Amino acid sequence: MPGIASPATGSYTGAHSPRLSAARRLNKRAFRQRERAFLAEGPQAVAEAFHCGARVTDLFVTVPARSRRHDLVAAIAAAGIPVHIISGEVMDELAQTVTPQGLLAVCGFVDVPLAEIIARSQPRLVALLANVRDPGNAGTVLRTADAAGAHAVVFADASVDPYNGKCVRASAGSLFHLPVVAGARLEDVVVTLREAGLRIVAADGRAGRPLDDPEVQARLAGPTAWMFGNEAWGLPPELVALADEPVAVPIYGRAESLNLAAAAAVCLYASARVQRVQSDGEAGKSVAGQDAT
Amino acid sequence: MPGIASPATGSYTGAHSPRLSAARRLNKRAFRQRERAFLAEGPQAVAEAFHCGARVTDLFVTVPARSRRHDLVAAIAAAGIPVHIISGEVMDELAQTVTPQGLLAVCGFVDVPLAEIIARSQPRLVALLANVRDPGNAGTVLRTADAAGAHAVVFADASVDPYNGKCVRASAGSLFHLPVVAGARLEDVVVTLREAGLRIVAADGRAGRPLDDPEVQARLAGPTAWMFGNEAWGLPPELVALADEPVAVPIYGRAESLNLAAAAAVCLYASARVQRVQSDGEAGKSVAGQDAT
Numbered sequence: 384m385p386g387i388a389s390p391a392t393g394s395y396t397g398a399h400s401p402r403l404s405a406a407r408r409l410n411k412r413a414f415r416q417r418e419r420a421f422l423a424e425g426p427q428a429v430a431e432a433f434h435c436g437a438r439v440t441d442l443f444v445t446v447p448a449r450s451r452r453h454d455l456v457a458a459i460a461a462a463g464i465p466v467h468i469i470s471g472e473v474m475d476e477l478a479q480t481v482t483p484q485g486l487l488a489v490c491g492f493v494d495v496p497l498a499e500i501i502a503r504s505q506p507r508l509v510a511l512l513a514n515v516r517d518p519g520n521a522g523t524v525l526r527t528a529d530a531a532g533a534h535a536v537v538f539a540d541a542s543v544d545p546y547n548g549k550c551v552r553a554s555a556g557s558l559f560h561l562p563v564v565a566g567a568r569l570e571d572v573v574v575t576l577r578e579a580g581l582r583i584v585a586a587d588g589r590a591g592r593p594l595d596d597p598e599v600q601a602r603l604a605g606p607t608a609w610m611f612g613n614e615a616w617g618l619p620p621e622l623v624a625l626a627d628e629p630v631a632v633p634i635y636g637r638a639e640s641l642n643l644a645a646a647a648a649v650c651l652y653a654s655a656r657v658q659r660v661q662s663d664g665e666a667g668k669s670v671a672g673q674d675a676t
Numbered sequence: 677m678p679g680i681a682s683p684a685t686g687s688y689t690g691a692h693s694p695r696l697s698a699a700r701r702l703n704k705r706a707f708r709q710r711e712r713a714f715l716a717e718g719p720q721a722v723a724e725a726f727h728c729g730a731r732v733t734d735l736f737v738t739v740p741a742r743s744r745r746h747d748l749v750a751a752i753a754a755a756g757i758p759v760h761i762i763s764g765e766v767m768d769e770l771a772q773t774v775t776p777q778g779l780l781a782v783c784g785f786v787d788v789p790l791a792e793i794i795a796r797s798q799p800r801l802v803a804l805l806a807n808v809r810d811p812g813n814a815g816t817v818l819r820t821a822d823a824a825g826a827h828a829v830v831f832a833d834a835s836v837d838p839y840n841g842k843c844v845r846a847s848a849g850s851l852f853h854l855p856v857v858a859g860a861r862l863e864d865v866v867v868t869l870r871e872a873g874l875r876i877v878a879a880d881g882r883a884g885r886p887l888d889d890p891e892v893q894a895r896l897a898g899p900t901a902w903m904f905g906n907e908a909w910g911l912p913p914e915l916v917a918l919a920d921e922p923v924a925v926p927i928y929g930r931a932e933s934l935n936l937a938a939a940a941a942v943c944l945y946a947s948a949r950v951q952r953v954q955s956d957g958e959a960g961k962s963v964a965g966q967d968a969t
Contacts, residue, residue: 523935523937523938526931526934526935526938527931527934527935527938528929529929529930529931530925530927530928530929530931530933530934530938531928531929532928532929533929553935555931555932555933555935556931556932557929557930557931560929560930560931561929561930595949595952595953632823632945633948634823635823635824635825635948635952636821636822636823636824636825636826636850636853636854637822637850637853637854638819638820638822638823638848638849638850638853639848639849640823640848641819641820641823641941642816642819642820642846642848642937644816644935644937644938644941645816645819645820645823645937645938645940645941646941647938648934648937648938648939648941648942649941649942649945652925652942655926655928656888659888659928660888
């Protein structure tokens, strides 16, 4: 019966409850850092957080959203996570989206140390954000890196907080899909990735060799970390100098440059394509080898 | 002398002048349609409009911006275009950006009929927006299409007005760089482009063959129009059916989809790459042929 809470699907929470106040504070970075927790807003982010194993500690839901997404809310409640029913007005105030969809989860941070990612896997494609400040851009690059099959995304130096609400939303769930490193120092990251066998390629529209250059393409077949700079001023020379090579997405028309998310999409998919062609080729050779023995 | 107007660099205009009122109305689409004019905001858009041959009819400028961009303002004044000096407050109210940079031009519409584009050139790469509603997305795709060397961008069916302020800004000048078709009917556009020898490819993450498929790549070497759908729901089956083939950007990771601008970047650059490889090959052959004779 919509509108009546049952123990299985949550209990009503007033506008002044301590859990709600604690959640509201997570709209500020300093509180997120202190609590190592953030807000995942909307049914997609909440479902991804829950199903991808993020530590969800509270769910806030409106009565209409509980009806619409009953299975999800019931599953979260069944996992022993407190479900708090709040009014649409309280949700509007808690959520940062213009049209909140009535579901919001408090999640523990999901980022992992870079060393751990390298210890447990051999990353072949990594996106490295160097001072990317706009949360929408950073979240879109995270989503694109996920789509391109990247193995990690690193938020380095003065890059935006990956747990910023706008970044979480722009990532469309990808924050929960692939390992994210937060608050890293770019120079350290470059050293660590290089020691792990990755080439560091700086996406640099001004200085780089063109992405379609056959030699560049051949090198992209190996393990690669793409370094992307700030959306307004790109990568300054001292950061480009940290990389093994600068590479430019070629501009064939009259545009001065590409925006960050578009450039990242072209670069990451270029790597994904040549890495897969190579590994398909190796797989083919290996099968042929088996046939020959 | 900054702060003192000279005939060469404009005359002061009060907050209630008719030219200013006329410009202010261009923030509304109905008035833009009636006047066939729109606002280009900021030094980059103003400079591109002026240098790329758009019909600029008025320039509004603050005193500090006139000092900063003196050459541009003087060139516009020298071309006989009225330069109106307005206060920072009036500029803030006229401009739609949060941090207007003190320059704003009234420009005549720059779109051209599709038939004219086809008559004067043989377009080999066209981006076709089918019901793309978000002006920031549409402007970003326009910028990316320009960078990828596309020959035209078509705003079809219920797509956003290309002269929307947010679209103009997101295009970063590209609105003035390549031919734009506005207010077209998608079905008509598809027929016209097909008759002009272009294959119509629908970017469709659900139904399409993967972009990296060798047969897809081979077909992309020919003249191609990419059809991109709405940012939230993509292309519905009845629009995909208008195309010769649906093609999907492959998702290698766990993301459900790419955002529109990222998908468009990958598709348009895939076409640009294979078209250029082919034409380089032909150029090579032609040179070899000359050597042989």
